[in-house]
Structures are given as C-alpha cells and as structure tokens.
Amino acid sequence: MLQRGGAHHRRPRAIERLVGAAKPTASIRALNFASNEMLFLQTCDIPSDITSTEALGWIGFDNTTAAEIFERYIARPDPTINPADLLQYVYGHISRLLTSNLRNLPRVQAMRVVGLNKPIRRALLDPCYDQILWTQDLHFWVKDTLKINYATLMQLQQQLGNYIHQRRSKQKQKPASVHGMSVVPPPAAELRHWQPEHTATVNMIPEDHNLPASHVTVSASPPTIREGHLMLYKGRAATESINQDGPIADDGSISMEVLSTCPGGDFNWTSPAQYWTPEKDVAEQFRRWAEQRCPYSETWLLAIQLSPEFARGLKREELWFSRDWKEYAWYCKKTKQPLSKFNHFWNDPPAGADLMEGHICTGVTTAISRMKVEEIQDRIDEDHVLQVGENETKAKQCVFLSAGAINRLGREMRGKLHIDIYAAIQSQEFSEGLEAIALK
Structure with a gap:
C-alpha cells in the first residue's frame, strides 16, 4: 500500500507568485486543510496498483465482490480485442441495480446484492442526504460514487508518482529521508509495483487539482x-x-x-x-x-x-x-x-x-x-x-x-x-x- 502525507506551514513559491497575478481566470481558497493553505497534512493507505482487487476494495466493494469483478476482468477472452478497462467491468457489475428485481428491493438490500461495502452503504443511506439521493436513482449515485473514488485513487497515484520523480531527481537516486526513515524511490515506471512502508510528503499546488x-x-x-x-x-x-x-x-x-x-x-x-x-x-x-x-x-x-x-x-x-x-x-x-x-x-x-x-x-x-x-x-x-x-x-x-x-x-x-x-x-x-x- 502507498501512503500519502505531509505537514507544512509555509506557502510554496509557486503559489506566492500567483498572488496578485494579472487577470486570472479564477481565484481559489483552501478550506479545512491542516494549515488552511494549499500545502496540507494528509495520510491514507492507497493500493499501489490501480488495476487490482485492492483497488476495487478501496473504491467501495467488499472483498468477495472485488475479487469476483477482478477475476472477470483478467479472464476476458482476448485483451487486444476486449480492451475495456477495469472500471467498465465495475459499471457492468452495478448495472444490475437497473433490473426490476433489484429496483424492487429495499436500498440496503440492493446495495448488498451488488457487493458494496459498509462505508459506502452507510454514506448512501445517510438520512441527512435522503432528498439529495433521490434527485437521481440509486444506480446513478452508486456509479457516481465509484467513479469519483476511482478517479481520486488515480489522482493520488499521480501525486505520489510526481513526488517520487522529484525526490529521485533531487537526490540523484540516493536514499531519501522521509520523516526520518530511509526510502529509495523507484523509477516512475515501477511505481505501480512499489510497496513502501512509510509516509511521503506531497506538496499540493494548483496543478494537483487540475488547475493551471x-x-x-x-x-x-x-x-x-x-x-x-x-x-x-x-x-x-x-x-x-x-x-x-x-x-x-x-x-x-x-x-x-x-x-x-x-x-x-x-x-x-x-x-x-x-x-x-x-x-x-x-x-x-x-x-x-x-x-x-x-x-x-x-x-x-x-x-x-x-x-x-x-x-x-x-x-x-x-x-x-x-x-x-x-x-x-x-x-x-x-x-x-x-x-x-x-x-x-x-x-x-x-x-x-x-x-x-x-x-x-x-x-x-x-x-x-x-x-x-x-x-x-x-x-x-x-x-x-x-x-x-x-x-x-x-x-x-x-x-x-x-x-x-x-x-x-x-x-x-x-x-x-x-x-x-x-x-x-x-x-x-x-x-x-x-x-x-x-x-x-
């Protein structure tokens, strides 16, 4: 599992240069971050491989269902003519929510049938957001939730990959000290197979939010x-x-x-x-x-x-x-x-x-x-x-x-x-x- 984290109390120079910029397209304000700035403290375990059973569990499936979906994905007849990515198999799996059998079930039962884990079920059934839930049907929000979680996982992977690449360039492949521990960042191509045990510092800047x-x-x-x-x-x-x-x-x-x-x-x-x-x-x-x-x-x-x-x-x-x-x-x-x-x-x-x-x-x-x-x-x-x-x-x-x-x-x-x-x-x-x- 990869980990993401870092604590800072100073604006990065890239952001300092933006303050007072002429005719910006947008202004941004960071809220609820550790230092209330674009640099913040966050840690979470994330799968090292975006295409894996662990990734499916991370985005919202229970262990059994995650394994079943992944097995169907890797067993597709010929990947060269069946190039659908893992997320398309996720969408195919939850399309059962559109069938009359599952539509007629109580929401919690329908979500259990398609193998959503407890945190996802609990979030979708929160009575505080019941009216928001029913602005679309259950299938829409389940698909939306899984899609956002998968996109978030890809974004976290990218941020960590950028960090590793930067550290490797600065340290010239020497062991890098992260929170007092020794970590040797691998080449970017090997990131998906890397299994670090320690937390890495990630500097969040506008580009990390897809903002130039x-x-x-x-x-x-x-x-x-x-x-x-x-x-x-x-x-x-x-x-x-x-x-x-x-x-x-x-x-x-x-x-x-x-x-x-x-x-x-x-x-x-x-x-x-x-x-x-x-x-x-x-x-x-x-x-x-x-x-x-x-x-x-x-x-x-x-x-x-x-x-x-x-x-x-x-x-x-x-x-x-x-x-x-x-x-x-x-x-x-x-x-x-x-x-x-x-x-x-x-x-x-x-x-x-x-x-x-x-x-x-x-x-x-x-x-x-x-x-x-x-x-x-x-x-x-x-x-x-x-x-x-x-x-x-x-x-x-x-x-x-x-x-x-x-x-x-x-x-x-x-x-x-x-x-x-x-x-x-x-x-x-x-x-x-x-x-x-x-x-x-």
Whole structure:
C-alpha cells in the first residue's frame, strides 16, 4: 500500500507568485486543510496498483465482490480485442441495480446484492442526504460514487508518482529521508509495483487539482459580489471523471464540458446542460453529499458572477412547481422527448430557451421512474421538490440549455470564477488527531 502525507506551514513559491497575478481566470481558497493553505497534512493507505482487487476494495466493494469483478476482468477472452478497462467491468457489475428485481428491493438490500461495502452503504443511506439521493436513482449515485473514488485513487497515484520523480531527481537516486526513515524511490515506471512502508510528503499546488497555476490566484477570503451581478453556485467533488482535465484549460479558457450535466437532468432530456443554483445552501448540500460518499476526495464549492449585460442577452424561461413542471421533469428524467407544447423550453433558439429557472426535483425513483404519464399529476406533489434549510424552502436551479448560451457562459465566467477547495474528510480527521496529540 502507498501512503500519502505531509505537514507544512509555509506557502510554496509557486503559489506566492500567483498572488496578485494579472487577470486570472479564477481565484481559489483552501478550506479545512491542516494549515488552511494549499500545502496540507494528509495520510491514507492507497493500493499501489490501480488495476487490482485492492483497488476495487478501496473504491467501495467488499472483498468477495472485488475479487469476483477482478477475476472477470483478467479472464476476458482476448485483451487486444476486449480492451475495456477495469472500471467498465465495475459499471457492468452495478448495472444490475437497473433490473426490476433489484429496483424492487429495499436500498440496503440492493446495495448488498451488488457487493458494496459498509462505508459506502452507510454514506448512501445517510438520512441527512435522503432528498439529495433521490434527485437521481440509486444506480446513478452508486456509479457516481465509484467513479469519483476511482478517479481520486488515480489522482493520488499521480501525486505520489510526481513526488517520487522529484525526490529521485533531487537526490540523484540516493536514499531519501522521509520523516526520518530511509526510502529509495523507484523509477516512475515501477511505481505501480512499489510497496513502501512509510509516509511521503506531497506538496499540493494548483496543478494537483487540475488547475493551471498561471491562470489562478490564491485568495484568503470569498469573492466580493460585483454590483448588479448574479451569483450562481455549484457543489461537487474535485475529481468527477476519469482522464478528464480540470475546468480551466492551459490557455485560461473555461472547459464547459467538465462542468456539464448529462441528459436526464430535470430540464435536459437530450443534450448536456449547465446546472447551477442561485442558493449557496443548495450547492453546499451537494458538496457535502460528495464529501460524504467520497471521503478521500477534495470537494469544491464553485461560484460564478454573471453581469447584467450577459443576463439581458439570454432568452429565459421559468418552470416552477406546477402541472407543467411535473410533466416536463418526468420526460427529461426518462430522457424521452417532451410533448410539442414544451418545445419553447428545449429547442435551440430562437424557438427554445437559453436559460431555464425552476425548482429542483427529488423522489426520482419512487415518484417518476416507475409511473406512467397519466399518473404524473396525481402522484407527484410538493414533497418531490427538493427542500433545504430549517424553513424547508423549495430549492431553485438555473439551467443553461442552448449550445450558444453555454459557450457565452464560458466566456462570461472567465475572471469571475471562484473555487473553495475543501480538504478530504480523511485528511481533516487525521489533522484533528495530530492536533489532539500535540495538546497532550
């Protein structure tokens, strides 16, 4: 098993150079890290081989199921003509959650059948996030959780590989002292087979979060809202897709596909869309949901500011809880083409909308997926609107639908994007433990 860790109280020079950088694409702020900076203290055991039974156990399967999936993977008839990676076998295994047999089982039983381990089951069944869970079906969130965990494992491997390579270059292959212990870093090609017993120091910089250092600046406080601007938020895990670049490209432009939602959302049945919310509490709930399911992954709370001029140039539609809301959301969730009366929502402009504003739907599995269209009006009620806060107010969303609007949004976001980066729960708990020891 590889280990990751390190403790620091000084900004790295790379970050010092970013402070005050001219016209950055985004600002970032690190929260809940050991030193509240981009260098932090974290330790965790991770598998040394990304393609292994141990890796499958790390992302969320029990030992028996992890071994079964891996055996199917290595026994594929001819890897040269069956090149699917291990994660595709994971997806194939959990597709059983889409069958009628497992759909009709209680959630905990269905997750046991597909072999999810106790920590994953406990996270997905946390009643605090029940409404968030049912904004999609169980299969969606299980797949999302495993995918994020696998992507996080790959990111940790990369960070450790970079560290080993740097140490090897600096020490010229001499034994390197790590926390007072002797470790000889191997060549990068041998990393997957390396089994160190000690903790290594990893210096976290913007590039480790798929953020180009030349286009971000570090902030100690949240952004000031510009006069007349609309603030929108999104909460998510830092790494949500395998082999996917970060939201900021090397030239400083915003990569909108990284932040997009696939068809099957509340308001997009056929094309990817941009889902944001004007309510920070709503975005924070989704960020905490990602944190709960993926404790080794950093999480992000993104904020963007839209100018009055940009907003005035959008063709906007509203769809709040109503008969039409129930019906349109039902079609979109099932990725079925809505009736022609809804063409003004989803067709490309000038017929369709650039931006839709409306309530967020929950209760997907019980209230939408299993019913017929004629049952919608009677069986979907206000309990199927996501509610947040002590006052249980109906949660709102802003959805950019048209390709033209999404492209313009990407240009509008440049220089007006802020990301609060939260340390993984695992690193927070470890840091708290060290602080307690230090106080004794």
